[in-house]
Amino acid sequence: MQTSTPPLRTARMGARGKIPTPTPARRTTSTSYISGYKNRFQNFIKHLREMGDEVLVVTTHKGAPEEFHGAKVIGSWSFPCPLYQNVPLSLALSPRIFSEVNKFKPDIIHATSPGIMVLGALAISKMISVPMVMSYHTHLPAYIPRYNLNWLLEPTWSFIRCLHRSADLTLVPSVAIAEDFETAKVVPANRIRLWNKGVDSESFHTKYRRHEMRVRLSGGEPEKPLVIHVGRFGREKNLDFLKRVMERLPGARIAFVGDGPYRSELEKMFTGMPAVFTGMLQGEELSQAYASGDVFAMPSESETLGQVVLESMASGVPVVAARAGGIPDIIPKDKEGKTSFLFTPGDLDECVRKIEQLLSSKDLRETIGMAAREEMEKCDWRTASKKIRNEHYSTAISYWRKKMGKTNQTSLFQDSSVAALSN
Structure with a gap:
């Protein structure tokens, strides 16, 4: 041959x-x-x-x-x-x-x-x-x-x-x-x-962070801590878990970027809470949405890999994700706490604790975000x-x-x- x-x-x-x-x-x-x-x-x-x-x-x-x-x-x-x-x-x-x-x-x-x-x-x-x-x-x-x-x-x-x-x-x-x-x-x-x-580390990059996008994602309160989630909204994605998470994070806001059959139910679930639903974003708008958050939350336990986790890390935004499915392939044990965080599936206390840890320290977010970005640059x-x-x-x-x-x-x-x- x-x-x-x-x-x-x-x-x-x-x-x-x-x-x-x-x-x-x-x-x-x-x-x-x-x-x-x-x-x-x-x-x-x-x-x-x-x-x-x-x-x-x-x-x-x-x-x-x-x-x-x-x-x-x-x-x-x-x-x-x-x-x-x-x-x-x-x-x-x-x-x-x-x-x-x-x-x-x-x-x-x-x-x-x-x-x-x-x-x-x-x-x-x-x-x-x-x-x-x-x-x-x-x-x-x-x-x-x-x-x-x-x-x-x-x-x-x-x-x-x-x-x-x-x-x-x-x-x-x-x-x-x-x-x-x-x-x-x-x-x-x-x-x-x-x-x-x-992952496309040029399309998903820290350079796309924008104040205007943060204003949009935060519902007009860009100074507040901002959790983001990007993806397809399906029942199997365990997104109702994020309601319980946000109830434990007073003062923080959450932005859902994407669409799917579970969206209307999710919007009803978050009625009265500091949540924004942008619908589907593409191109530079999507790049800006990723890069303009503080923490990316990923509660799904059924991912074969988790492409959105790769894209968030390439954007320099730390991830807190369930230790399930293909996610540990992206954040292996020796990288936990260095490039992003994992939590035991279903463990609300652990998830909230790790999100709080990131939201409360800009230095920690930037350090982990930079390490995440460097790791994703290897994924060509x-x-x-x-x-x-x-x-x-x-x-x-x-x-x-x-x-x-x-x-x-x-x-x-x-x-x-x-x-x-x-x-």
Whole structure:
């Protein structure tokens, strides 16, 4: 196998979020849906394109652009998820989409899981005989208890096992998810790889701190201590915990930046409290919102990674987050209290104590914020993308070759193309 890596053709298919597309063809997420993994794929596709790869993207039809960073985007008819109306779903298995992917001749298909579009990706990968990589981004087993649907837990794990055992390689965003997969016997450990974390440390930076934005976030009281939370508002995010936190922080204010199905309930919950809901912010406004707070509070216990934590730390704002899911991958034990703080899930006293510690000392906030910023400067999207392209895709193709009994040992990426699908 040659050491240099020629351009590759990738197909990606997905159902939520406007996603940039590299040479591989991929199914992405719909443009109207906001999530951490949408951000992850946007950066991944951007860097694949910069490396000279061809990418085809299949996504849900609503708001889909014609191209992203030079990658062709194909919109697939979608419908709202019955349990989560603002999440579009699509099988993406029409003759038109099959024809487009087949004509593209990808070397690999990259699908996001869980969802239903991944089923279409699997079918197409079998029909055109190409390797399949699945990346896992929404930890449904952690969501289920929040919706009082515990009877769905084992069927959900069974569905996840069925999906990922059909893939040649599984990518996960954190060590915690890899461990959950091993415990649940989803796939053997040698077929799991870590998708290294990354953050855009230029777009999220201390330089974006603005007095005007702080006035907006604080409801006109910029001199007051300001807690911020950025994200998608869903019941599974444990945001009601923040009401109990703020009741213990007299004089402090909280700003919620984002949107989601739980927003109206959250606004009712915080009626009469010093809380501001900005709605969705993007671009420089979002950068300013991150950088203009004092502390970022993250109560979710179900994050596969926690992209907003990375973005807050890159903005120089210390985080106080639940020690759960993928968050400890961002704030490991040896960095706790140095780059940000973690608290035991559900421990209100510990959470409040650590937020108070930061709010009461500007010097401590600045010291930890600076250390957090320095740590995030090491988390480069291009490096993470190159690792997937050059190592993980190669591994998947090697596994597939062995499974198919192929012995051709020429470069895996010579004149190659990748197709990816995701919900």
